[in-house]
Amino acid sequence: MKALSYLNKYLVKYKWYLILGTIFTIISNLFGIIPAQLVRYALDLVGETLDIYYLFEGAAIQSKIYDIFTFSILMYGLLILGMALLKGIFLFMVRQTIIVMSRHIEFDLKNDVYQHYQTLPMSFYRRHNTGDLMARISEDVSKVRMYVGPSIMYGINLLVLFVMLIGYMLSVNVRLTVYVLLPLPLLSISIYIVNSIIIRRSEEIQRQLSNLSTYVQEAFSGIRVIKSFVQERYSFGNLQKEAEVFKDKSLSMTRVDALFYPLILLLVGFSNILVVYIGGQQIINGTLTPGNITEFILYVNMLTWPVMALGWTTSQIQRAAASQARINEFLEEKTTLVSTENRRTPVAGALSFRHVGFIYPDSGIQALQDFSLEVSRGETVAILGTTGSGKSTLANLICRLYDPTQGQILLDGQPLASYDIQYLRRQMGYVPQDVFLFSDSIANNVRFGIPDLPFEQVEQAVKDADLYQNIVEFPHGFDTRLGERGITLSGGQKQRLSIARAIARDPKILILDDCLSAVDTNTENIILNNLKRIMANRTSVIISHRVSSAKLADTIVVLDDGRIVEQGTHQALMERNGTYRELYEKQLQTEEV
Incomplete structure (x- = not known):
């Protein structure tokens, strides 16, 4: 008993x-x-x-x-x-x-x-x-x-x-x-x-x-x-x-x-x-x-x-x-992700990473080592790297799905842990690498962050994600019900709908975690050009293994095995003739072929 x-x-x-x-x-x-x-x-x-x-x-x-x-x-x-x-x-x-x-x-x-x-x-x-x-x-x-x-x-x-x-x-x-x-x-x-x-x-x-x-x-x-x-x-x-x-x-x-x-x-x-x-x-x-x-x-x-x-x-x-x-x-399991101060002050979007390290508790794999970076308010930073370099881990830490095992992350000069968790996540628009859509209508999937979002904003978010034309061609339009995990849509359509869901809530910080991998280069350019307007005056983090996704970034960071190997603008990194240039030229040759 x-x-x-x-x-x-x-x-x-x-x-x-x-x-x-x-x-x-x-x-x-x-x-x-x-x-x-x-x-x-x-x-x-x-x-x-x-x-x-x-x-x-x-x-x-x-x-x-x-x-x-x-x-x-x-x-x-x-x-x-x-x-x-x-x-x-x-x-x-x-x-x-x-x-x-x-x-x-x-x-x-x-x-x-x-x-x-x-x-x-x-x-x-x-x-x-x-x-x-x-x-x-x-x-x-x-x-x-x-x-x-x-x-x-x-x-x-x-x-x-x-x-x-x-x-x-x-x-x-x-x-x-x-x-x-x-x-x-x-x-x-x-x-x-x-x-x-x-x-x-x-x-x-x-x-x-x-x-x-x-x-x-x-x-x-x-x-x-x-x-x-x-x-x-x-x-x-x-x-x-x-x-x-x-x-x-x-x-x-x-x-x-x-x-x-x-x-x-x-x-x-x-x-x-x-x-x-x-x-x-x-x-x-x-x-x-x-x-x-x-x-x-x-x-x-x-x-x-x-x-x-x-x-x-x-x-x-x-x-x-x-x-x-x-x-x-x-x-009896208790979360370790608790707020120290329940801070709910307005968020500007400046991020600071100070010697951040992270080891996954279940596997013991070290994903990040001594990661330090300053992202100013409204700045766009691109995180590039090969598979397993720690890019997605960084996105999880920003959303505070995990806490760093070493170092500290600051938002507007305050520790990330001091903010109320739900309030913090409401300030962010996150497009995960593994897209997940719910068995609901397209409109309701876009509204997921804000259930009472007006239809005009839903429509605009879909246009910015370059998905509007596909949706209006469906027999039921925005009322089209998606199958489990969005099986009704193609891989690229699911990614674009996930982007629309993130930008519809008008976040202070936008995190795109390799979310354009399933679209072609032309669609990628259209989406990035639309996002250029959306990213204005908001902090954006673009995580990708494709160099083309980084063209809107003010700062580019190249990761390898959880460490920063290069950091700077596109021009500066090309002149350095290092890892970034090698990655750029390989992908450029692949696209030409």
């Missing part, structure tokens, strides 16, 4: 559902116990009336006795029927409170987990795969709901019924009650042993389910690659292997789980035998009536379902505990 204690705050929040559910459970059980007493009275009445009936055999009063007897039995039958109806009504009310409470808690827990996911840094997402994240917010939360819903409902029902029944049974006959309860300690020990096995196997199942979800999610995301390489059979074979492991683990737990019901039925049957045997002896001695024995058998059978549910409930609680432990593992 230690892992499940996290849910107590939700139980307190929805305490009235729980309180009312408990009250309705007590009332419904009361209407379940009373019919057993009515059966006892009816059965004893039959025995007593028969003796009197045959005593007056042949007399005129015998028919009146019969009429009174049948009327009494009819009244008992109607009372039992009425009690059953009332019990059903209150059982409905129990579900309308406790089960509804569980749905509210499920809703809140999923929202809290998702909200917490969004606060975690990029390093967390590099360590954990998407399938595992999805499994914890869906499968694990669903299993937790079974604890706060049906498990609590059946648990309260068992507790209430046990207290009410045992108390009444003791008042009728102590000795018979003790014999009826003899199998219960054995039942408790059996449940404890079986559940110890169940919780271990449940954790294994959840881990395997995460692996299975991850594989399926990855296969669907890369379906074009799978089809292109004709690897459908191989992919399906791998899925079968993962599913086979999941099936074997599930069957192993099902075999253990199957021990509950035969065990409980055996112990309940043994209780019935004891009732008949011990009760029969007391009837012979004259201390009990046949109605008492029938009543006790009904009580034992009333305990049968709750005790059977005890096995199911404990199993569900153990599974919920395993799932909540997995959820808690992520909820």
